[in-house]
Amino acid sequence: MKPKIEDVAKVAGVSPTTVSRVLNNRGYIGEKTREKVHKAMEQLNYYPNEVARSLFIKKTFLIGLIFPTTSNPFYGQLIFHLENLASELGYKVLLCNSQGREDKERSYLRMLQRNQVDGIIAGAHNKGIEEYEDPNLPVVGIDRYLSTKIPVVSSDNYQGGEKATQLLIEKGCRSIVHINGPISLETPANMRRKAYEDVMERNGLTPLTYEYEANDSVFSLLFEENPEVDGIFASDDLIAARVMQEARNRGIDIPTKLKIVGYDGTETTRLLLPELTTIEQPVREIAVKALEILMKQINKEEDYESATILPVKLIESDTTRK
């Protein structure tokens, strides 16, 4: 059986209260007693039961993370930073892959509440989960408006859309198509599209957006319906990669005939596909900010921003450069 405080006390020849005092550094403790206790703990290989402790102090030092999937390099990297930073602050991380499914997100949310997490950071992209309206515990959204009361952290999606579109125009593209993932109206990521449309119109060009909904035929369709396309702004790097594939299959040379700009610029993309021009999101900064705001909520500080927008960076490479 796992040793408990009582067992440690018996071995050290002191009272349970004294052991607890040593563990929590409370009250007066003599040097020799402290040593005796530590020796006993080592001898028994004792470690405190956090579950019991959590129950009493009403705090678990647990944070729930809800994201679509760690498989995606952007989320993988974001989650990496979040876990890392949380761990430095003494918090542990419960991981939830919602897979873009509303029912999953709902049940994860319930699960996290039952497990008394101290806070939640959510970047899943499901619409209308009313549970967020009164979660009854600190929540921060990433790139996602969860409810009016929940603070959001995101990168400057509008700026990113502008930079991407402007670059393509500067490089001489005239028939520029935008392709994005499933549209959810409440998402700041939609600002990418808005910016694209604004910039296009400002330049007297007609915006045209395709939507990628797990149906691979859009890639082919895009080229069939727009043989004159000379620029594509993809809403993420994985989609950009698919576009590059399709162009290659059709013998369209990049960048002479077609220029492409992606979005995200994760480490993985930049290692595997360094030739892709992309808009880099400040992943680490997003994580830092989200956690900072969550901690403020947890510590009942009131002075946190309800929306934080971080700047993005254009990384130019071969797909837009001769």
Added chain:
Amino acid sequence: MKPKIEDVAKVAGVSPTTVSRVLNNRGYIGEKTREKVHKAMEQLNYYPNEVARSLFIKKTFLIGLIFPTTSNPFYGQLIFHLENLASELGYKVLLCNSQGREDKERSYLRMLQRNQVDGIIAGAHNKGIEEYEDPNLPVVGIDRYLSTKIPVVSSDNYQGGEKATQLLIEKGCRSIVHINGPISLETPANMRRKAYEDVMERNGLTPLTYEYEANDSVFSLLFEENPEVDGIFASDDLIAARVMQEARNRGIDIPTKLKIVGYDGTETTRLLLPELTTIEQPVREIAVKALEILMKQINKEEDYESATILPVKLIESDTTRK
């Protein structure tokens, strides 16, 4: 304050024991009482406190995952599947990014024990963590011998090394170099190198291995020291991508002058770098098997394999095909 069983009982006009009976479906409960209780729970937005429950039943339904980083697409995907499968079994996942650091892995291990996880799946790659010798709780290693008592699940690294090397030889390569990450002798992944060396020698060729230790100069060095190199077997896809970059910079055409085989074949790699020939690891199957063995340990079944080796698949693409 969060409602507790007592509050629900008061609202429903029944006793706390009856509420507990409803929650756990024990003993006799009348239909109308069950409804009253459910109504009261809904009204109060009650959800049981898992911390309290865990303390009593001595089971948390928590599993700890220790891996180097979710940033890496291979681990990201593996973790995705592990979390998914665990969640289907009613288990939750505590995520730990050890970052290849021994001290981090040690403290994560302690943390998981203090938090009373029901089991651990570890795929971190640090040597000599003696804590695994007697972890006092179920553990499964992935691609990693943790101790004599801990079961391992891995893909067939030797077979992978063979397939990769044989392919290069079949395609006419004669000067084949292998490049791998930091070598840890206890790792099954080292079998990739062993297989490479065996196949080379069996074919009268001289094996030569470079080690990549976060020092980017190896890529350049490799080509400087071996101008005649016509085949490279990289121990993972990210390294293969770097090699491709270096070759491109040097104007070496792939695949006519140089053929490359990578390793892992994750979804991300295959989307971003579909032209890379690679050895695909059965990520999902590894996750399934690891969890299956962990569950057997948790349920005190004794009939689990101490080592499981799953077959890999060669995926040929442009880097070895004209």
Added chain:
DNA sequence: AACAATATGTCATCCGGTTGACATATGAAA
């Protein structure tokens, strides 16, 4: 009418650790 099955309540105990109240002992400073 008697008995069993069903339905619900009360009460106490336990899970492992924390904490406050209070008692007691020791040594050093005043």
Added chain:
DNA sequence: TTTCATATGTCAACCGGATGACATATTGTT
């Protein structure tokens, strides 16, 4: 010698829920 800070012990209550023992109704069955 008195007094106080230091050091440790005992005891009980608490965190929220689970559970076993036992009592008491209310049904329905024979």
